[in-house]
Amino acid sequence: MRIAVNTRFLQKNRLEGYGYFIQELMQRITIKHPEHQFLFLFDRDFDKSFIYNTNITAKVIGPKARHPLSFRYWYDVQLASASKKFKADVIVSLDGFCSLTSRIPQILAVHDLAYLHYPDFIPWYHLWFYKLYQKKFLQKAKHIVTVSEFSKQDIINNFKIPAEKISVVPNGIRNNFKPLSYEQKDNIKNEYTLGNEYFLAVGGIHPRKNILQLLKSFSQFKKWQQSNMKLVIAGRLAWQSETFIEKLKSYKYRNDVVLTGYINDNTLADLMGSTYALVYPSLFEGFGVPIIEAMQSGTPVITSNTSSMPEIGGDAVLYANPNDVDELAKQMMLIYKDENLRSNLIEKGLIRSKQFSWDASAEQLWKKIEIITKK
16 A cells, blocks of 8 residues: 655654644554555655654655645645655545645544634634635545544534544553653752742643633732742743733743743653643643643643543543633642642543553554545
8 A cells, every 4th residue: 555644744843733643643553554655745854753664755845835825735736746646545634734636535634623713813814724725625535533522523513524524533642751750850840940849831822722811820829829839831932922921021920930932742741740730721622632641641630621621631630611710720729739639630640541542543543544545
């Protein structure tokens, strides 16, 4: 079998949601199936660490796909042409877009429909692109995968796609997220918070991640509970982050807030395993990967009671309305003061995290590839 894969999100030191999803699945699939040939299609120079096995041919096809016009040319002309020349039996595109011109069967991953629910949180030209093409991508794809039952139902409700055309292939957890020793935790706290306990927020500083609301809740927590607790925010400055930076300058507890910027996977795992609790008040998620990373790390979680997050967290995490400052602050207080609750959440989280496996998800995706190529 010959499989073309859209790998434009595999970017060294810039891996985030789509990138990790592509890496973890395709690394496992290419290694487990050496008898098949894979074509990895990049839109820019790539790092050789993304070539996981000898059965992979890598090709750079320009231009760099960074805006709607280049998207269409890259997918409809370059990706389609390269896949045809490779004589691919299937195209796998796991970043939400696919080719509208290729006659080769395509598997498309759509992680969420955030643009429909929060249109103000993305640039207008991306919003225009999604509104114009999302339905066409879903109709064009031979099969669709998504990361949660919530997202599957969202796609069905908004685009009337048959349920049998959509499969849930959830995110997994990388092995470096694990409980740490007391000594390891102390070393991380000494490095980032002068030895103090901290709440951790993870993700790009973007309106959908609700970090401004978290600052308000943290402020309320500090008023109610006089402590040296810090707030560490681990993520790059993303779209519309300027407002956050300006607000932070005059924030009363500015000295208790630590911004790490973009960090690598191992550093994130260290921060996750050392924090008092993950606070993840995102407004909307198709999955919410930090929730399961925290659970596997032996870290309790406070997250939003919206979109997919209750599905992912089950009864192993605390929930709050992400738009209610006091409710989120009360959950932070609760987990800070009730050590028995915290221990119980850690135990439940470690058990629940075992439900999420990259190996299992890779096997699910491979079965869909096999089914499509046999039709």
